[in-house]
Amino acid sequence: MAAEHHNGMQCNEFDALLSDALDQVLSGPKAQAFQAHAKTCAVCGPLLAEAEAGKRWLEQLVEVEPPVHLVHNILAATTGIDTARLHAPATAQTQASWFDRLRNWASLVVSPVFAVVKQPRFAMSFGMAFFSLSISLSLTGVKLSDVRHADLRPSAIRRSYYETTGKVVKYYENIRFVYEIESRVREFKRATTPAEPAPEKKDNHQRNDNTSGQPDDKQQRNYSRGDSQVILAALPDNPPVVRFASETQATLRRML
């Protein structure tokens, strides 16, 4: 804008006051000088008219309605992005917490047991207990494989209990039978041996002196179970020798 001077006001000064004049905030001597410049300046006069017209045109423009989905779209684009960003780790956290909760629960239940079992002395006791149990079971005829495949229904358990109990009782009876026989044998021994305690001793001495003590020892044993047994035992092999042997024995007894 040319720096022309009209009525004490330059064109750039007019330009600076133009908007205020249109806003109707210009008053006093400034407003008078402004109006005077507008009337006389060939550039600023039309500018005032056009600016005023332009302002009125713009006042014709009414506010337009935004699209109905604008707010929704903005919220989806903003909080949507945010929820995708913030809620993703949150969701992962909830999922993780489920696993954590389950794991914690499991460890709460299991870990004390394992903690005890993991200790060497308990592990040893555990092992020993299992070992002795398996030995006891195998002695009674129960195989671990059978136990593993055992039917665990109450009736089946009852049946296996009675079977096992029967086996244990049989085992016990067998052992009792063995001990009974052994004790009877001991009683029989005691009943037969007191009659000749000394000759047995002397016999032992003789046998110790005798270089060929092996057959004598055999015979001596036979004696302890009765003479008839010895004879019967000797008969099939060589009756004369046996007879001789019994004769020798009788002779020996007579000599003693």
Add this chain to the structure above:
Amino acid sequence: MEDAQLAAMLVRRCVAGDAAAWEELVQRYNRRIYNICYRFAGSADDAQDLTQEVFIKMYRTLKSYDLERGAFMTWVTTITRNLLVDHFRKTKQDRMTDSLDTAPSEQEDAMPLSDRIPDHGPSPDAHSQSREVGETVQRALQKLSPDLREAVILRDLNDLDYREIATVLKVPEGTVKSRINRGRAELARLLQRTYKQVM
């Protein structure tokens, strides 16, 4: 003042993670921002996209907004204006590649605004007439240079004061006033010519 205090309160709540406060900010400011974008870009579709971009940028930079330093509306308008400048540069490049050998002034002469104004018969009612006027003014506004256009939009359509506009545009207040004057005058010249031809 009351508006600025409310905005400041909403911003504080948003920064604290209050989704409802953010929604209220969107509800309160979407119309204003949409209108700036629509008047500058001249297209409802562009205005919608631009408004969305403005709010996305706002949402991301809300924490950086200094409540003490400036009015919320100035901050929001600055974001909007910067996006409009980017948009203009982009579309200007598109337009230039579209018609390389046609000078804008020649195009303007060859295709005056009146050619695009619908046939004038007696208007059925005042509403449709004002709508037609509005469309004509909007088209004229599109012919203003972006510097003048943004100045008159912020002043005459958004009622920002010269100081606020100076802050948004980062130019002295005198420059703002000068642009507004020239923008208004240019718009009037464009519309005067149009209506002279029509009438």
